[in-house]
Amino acid sequence: MISTKDLGEELAKISFDLAKRDNASYAELRLVNTRSEAVTVVNENPASEEASTIGVGIRVLYKDLGWGFADTDELEHDSIRETTKKALALARGASKLGIKVTRASEPAHVDKWATPVKKDPFRVPTETKYEVLQETTKRMKENDVVARRGQMTFDFIEKYFANSEGSKIFQTHSYAGVSAIVAAKGPTGVQRRSVQQNSGGGYELVDEMDLPAQALEITKDVLALTHAPTIGEGKSDIILSGDQVALQVHESCGHPIELDRVLGYEANFAGRSFLQPDQLGKLQYGSEHVNIVMDATLDHGNGLGTFGYDDEGVKAQRKYAVKNGKFVGYLMSRETAPRVGESRSNGCMRAEYYKLPIIRMTNVSLEPGDWDYDEMIEDTRDGYLMVTNYGWSIDQKRYNFQFNTEKGYRIKNGSIGEMVRGPTYAGITPEFWNSCDAIANKKSWVLWGTPNCGKGQPGQTMITGHGASPSRFRNIRVFGAS
Amino acid sequence: MSQKMEHPRVLLRERAHQIFTTAKTVAGKAEAEIMLVSRVDEYLRFGNNELAQSQYSTSRNLSVRIASEKKQGRVTTGTLDKASIERTVEKALRQARESPEDPDYLPMPGSQKYRSVDRYSEKTVEAPAELKAGHIGSAIDLAKKNHLLASGVLGTSVEHVMMLNTSGLEASYRGSGGYFSLTMDADNGNQTGYALSTFSDIGELDPNSVSQTALERAKLNKNQADIAPGKFDVVVDPYAWSEMLIFFAVSASTGYSPDLGMRQYKEGRSYLSGRLGEKILGDNISIDDDVYHPNQAGPPFDGEGCQKSKVSLVENGVFRNVVSSRISQHRYGVAPTGHELPLPNPLGELPTNLVIRGKGATKTSEELIGELDKGLLITRFWYVRETEPQTKTVTGMTRDGTFLVENGEIKRPVKNLRFNQSLLELFNKIDAVSEPVRNFSEAQQFRILQPGILARDFNFTSVSPF
Structure with missing residues (x-):
């Protein structure tokens, strides 16, 4: 054969x-x-x-x-x-x-x-x-x-x-x-x-x-x-589990850096982006602790966004999307790269054979910080730990988001306390990432996989990777799911 | 180019019988079921006033189920030469051998009688790409004249299905369909208008009406006013919630699995378990599962080839029935309604053709707006997800045109809002409905006929910067 x-x-x-x-x-x-x-x-x-x-x-x-x-x-x-x-x-x-x-x-x-x-x-x-x-x-x-x-x-x-x-x-x-x-x-x-x-x-x-x-x-x-209390509405410091941070990166950074969205080619379904080309190198997307890479190479890990070449034959690369909090790069194709003055695509075209390749995330990952996870908890006076996503939603430009999680815990004076059900947090993307003041180190960093990212017309489903470790965000709007 | 007779029905039937003969031979004494699906799709996609992504797709998919000694295996393939079919059946035999006994195994159903459905349009099948490109060209011209950008897709699909099993069942279906989805926008998406039309027969499509609706909404949706979140009375355009009402029949609490089936209901997995006979929606709202509705789509048989029945799920607000299957008949002694998914199916039954309707005369969208004293007109919901299963509370956003209405007139556009709203509560506060339309969503293939509504106290919880 x-x-x-x-x-x-x-x-x-x-x-x-x-x-x-x-x-x-x-x-x-x-x-x-x-x-x-x-x-x-x-x-x-x-x-x-x-x-x-x-x-x-x-x-x-x-x-x-x-x-x-x-x-x-x-x-x-x-x-x-x-x-x-x-x-x-x-x-x-x-x-x-x-x-x-x-x-x-x-x-x-x-x-x-x-x-x-x-x-x-x-x-x-x-x-x-x-x-x-x-x-x-x-x-x-x-x-x-x-x-x-x-x-x-x-x-x-x-x-x-x-x-x-x-x-x-x-x-x-x-x-x-x-x-x-x-x-x-x-x-x-x-x-x-x-x-x-x-x-x-x-x-x-x-x-x-x-x-x-x-x-x-x-x-x-x-x-x-099934017996845990919910949480009241208010502002609180929150620590998110690594898998929840991974989804947050996917939705609020991975999608808005897709250059086809930015240029309007996804306007009818997936939507547009708040990250416009005139903000490249200028916008303070997040705090100085926030570094987000687009990395399809095996050195980054064996993720769902790891490959040798993309679906228009561009070699896998590593580039920053956010460096020290500043927005510095897009996910691109050969056709869109010149539109933002780039001489080479960074290799993000992906699709099933029966679909037209479009720009998709590779491994879009939050780099680890320097906090030991236990020390991050100990350093938190009053807040919530939120673990594993239940539901997620974000507007078409990727500004206004709301995520609810399966379980949480009250953090009081540096200790994890009572379990709470369905803790939810919400915010506006740049404000949220600018409130990030602690990211756990390499020991807690995992390259998570998202197997079901939807985009394109007719609809396409793609697999993407997102490395992340537990991270802390200050003064975030929180409430209970119900 | 058109999709005309790429896979003529008669040839598909012959091909299915040839495949089935091979499958039976390899299966030996085991029970065998085959489902052969042939599809042709053509999509013309455009963005920024350019015809950017045109695609033509043909596919054939053979799915083989083997059952032996209460064990089952399923293998699918897109390769239909004789050797590949033989390998596929051999793999299914191995899958069945290596599987545990299925406690719900039943011998395959025999020959069935089917009520026919007519949802195959020669006009859609024969529509050349040039016709679709012409509709798109007109939309782009209109956008250019008004200094806007047109983006969207006009797509058509043709599907043929054949199902056969060793108990003598033979089922076939063919259908066509399509949609025209259009956004006109300016100012980097800060000024947008959206319109959608779905069809089985492309002759039903009025492309100028779609273009005009998108244009009018985009022209109106400029310089959106700030708005404080809170509860608002609303008019929801019938096409606005194509991604929202699926949550009546799917639950995130069990991993986005089907709901409203007898197995889920009896096992306590359904959000409505134990509530049959209770009033759950307003007495002016009824929900059927009705594949035979003239505007519905899809085959009149389920995943094991049994005929689908029309089921009244909610009648005048009262939760009357869930859908069922042969497995539920065997487990619980209830009448099967033909809502099984392809077997083996551990998830339970699924209503696939929801029809949501109001009591009494329907109104036009303009009449619904005319009856709104003060509130919001929603033209599109976006990114809807379940947040709480028991009350079916969902969150999501508005997009592409949210308008303040006062004294029955659209006054001005407002910024996009996030909502957290119980569907059960909302459908208790509906004052009037429009005629249901076919939904369409890129995110899920769930067939719902959904009306526009005038409803009270829709719960908006935050606002986007645009």
């Missing part, structure tokens, strides 16, 4: 010959071969599903004036020619309503790259996966518990990319996701506790997460939450 790489090379040649003949000024092809598995247990009910897809996405630029994209899962030569023709026809049509496209240059890369994997999940029998999940949900079984859920997901993706400028790149990506959720009903209504992590790599994540052990902890928590 022909390999994905060899098949990709064969199909790219057919497509590019036709595109060149029909006056395309640029063409690229992605052949993507995906295998995935999801295993789930809810209460006593099991479910498993394996999926495999293979297909080609072809993007062409006609006379530097209009883009067209077409995809197919039929890989015969005639089908590739037909798909290329469809992309060309759309590009010709778009060129009539388009403007001159200028693209940042990128060297032609001939290379290969692979996600490091310690334990191949597809060699672990499904029954072993079920054993872990059944033990997890079994340990959650208590009076008042109404829902118990454990899940693991694995993806193995072979991706061949080529473009008409000479790039030929073959990458293999492996991702794993592990989660457990328990819900209980009591005097305070229905409460939820969960644990979740998604990362690059394989079955080693299941071993690291040890869901059965965590099941006991979150079940104890959720039962306590």
Whole structure:
């Protein structure tokens, strides 16, 4: 059977010959071969599903004036020619309503790259996966518990990319996701506790997460939450858990630095951004403690935003979005980079093969600070610790946000005290990040994964990474979820 | 280019039977079910008055379920040559072997009778890209004339589904649909207007009306006034809450899983567990799950091929029923309503075709605004999430045009507001409704027919800087 790489090379040649003949000024092809598995247990009910897809996405630029994209899962030569023709026809049509496209240059890369994997999940029998999940949900079984859920997901993706400028790149990506959720009903209504992590790599994540052990902890928590008090509305200092900081970075920094949003191309759905180009290098986005990087390299960690090359063949890079609190950089594509005076994209175009690549987050991470976590708690006189997200919402320019968390604790005179249910905080993005006065150090820093970032029309879902450690914010508006 | 007969129905049926023959052979004594889905989508996407992202997509997806000795496995593939199909069935057999026994396993259902639905439009299927580009070109021209930028998408989809199993079931469906979503804006998004129209038959689309609505709202939505948060009476445009009403049927408390199914209700997982017969909404509000409504979409059968029934979930404010399935029939002795998800499904049943309606005569949006003494007109909600499951309290923002109304007239635009609002409470305070429209959301594919409303005391809690 022909390999994905060899098949990709064969199909790219057919497509590019036709595109060149029909006056395309640029063409690229992605052949993507995906295998995935999801295993789930809810209460006593099991479910498993394996999926495999293979297909080609072809993007062409006609006379530097209009883009067209077409995809197919039929890989015969005639089908590739037909798909290329469809992309060309759309590009010709778009060129009539388009403007001159200028693209940042990128060297032609001939290379290969692979996600490091310690334990191949597809060699672990499904029954072993079920054993872990059944033990997890079994340990959650208590009076008042109404829902118990454990899940693991694995993806193995072979991706061949080529473009008409000479790039030929073959990458293999492996991702794993592990989660457990328990819900209980009591005097305070229905409460939820969960644990979740998604990362690059394989079955080693299941071993690291040890869901059965965590099941006991979150079940104890959720039962306590059904009797825990809520919190009153007011201003308070807050410390957020690392996973909550990761989502805060995703929503209030990762999205507003997407340059396509800034330029108005997402105005109809995902929205625009408050971070305008004239603020680059000037706006004090956060306090001096806040440093946020956009880093797709493996040196940053094996995250959901780690790769060798993006989906328009740009090599993975590390750049700052926020440096010492100052807003300094965007997530870009080859087409948008010149619009803010950059000579090179930082490699953020990503999509499934059957979707048009758009600018997506790579690993957008808050760098660790210098606080020991315990010392941060001890240094807090009066406030709340808030742990793990329940709900999240932010306006279309990424200013006004509200996050509610699953559980919290009162902090009094440097000690963690009473548990509280559904603690919620809200604010305006630059004010919030400027109130950050402490970030925990490398010991508490984790590269978290967000497996479900939505953007684009028609809607696309993308995986993104966010490194973060627990952080403290002063004088924030807080209240209870209900 | 059009989507005309890329996958003719008759060929799909033949192809499905060929695949099923192969699947049965490999499955041997095990039960087998196949679902073959073929889709063709065409989207013309535009931004900043440019036709920026045009795409044409074809896909075929085969999903195979194998059941043997009360164990089940499901494997899907997009590769349909004979060897790949054989490998897919072999994988499903292995999945089933390595799975624990499913306590809810039932033998696959046999031949069913289906009430037909007509939601396949030749006009939509044959619509060339040039027609869509023409509609977009007109919107862009209008925006340019008014010194605005047009952004949005006009997309169409054609879907064919075939389902077969070894108990003799055969189900098929074909449907078409599309939407035109448009924003006109200026001043870096500080002045925006939004309009949406959904259709099954592209002939129903009035692109000029969409463009005019977006234009009028954008022109009005300039120099927004400050506003203090608080409770306001509101008129909600029917298209405004396409991302909000899903929370009637999905719960974050159990991990964004389906709700209003019998299994969730009986197990105590549903936010309405134990409340059948209670009055939960205003007596002028009813909610059905009705796939047969002429404006609804999707197949008339569920994830295991059983016919869907119309179910009255809420009647005149009283919580009457939840949806069910063969599994619930077996567990609890209730009548199945055909709302199973593809098996194995540990999450429970899901109503997929909500129809929300008011009692008595409906009103136009203009009439609803005319009846508002003082309050806000909401043209679009955004980023809605559940914050509290029992009361179905959700938070979110307004965007693209929030207007102060006084004495039945739009007075001025105001800045965008955040709300924290219980859906159960809101639907107890509705004074009047408009005719329901089809929702559309990029964020979720949930089919709801939703009315515009005039309601009291909507709870806004903060304001955005724009």
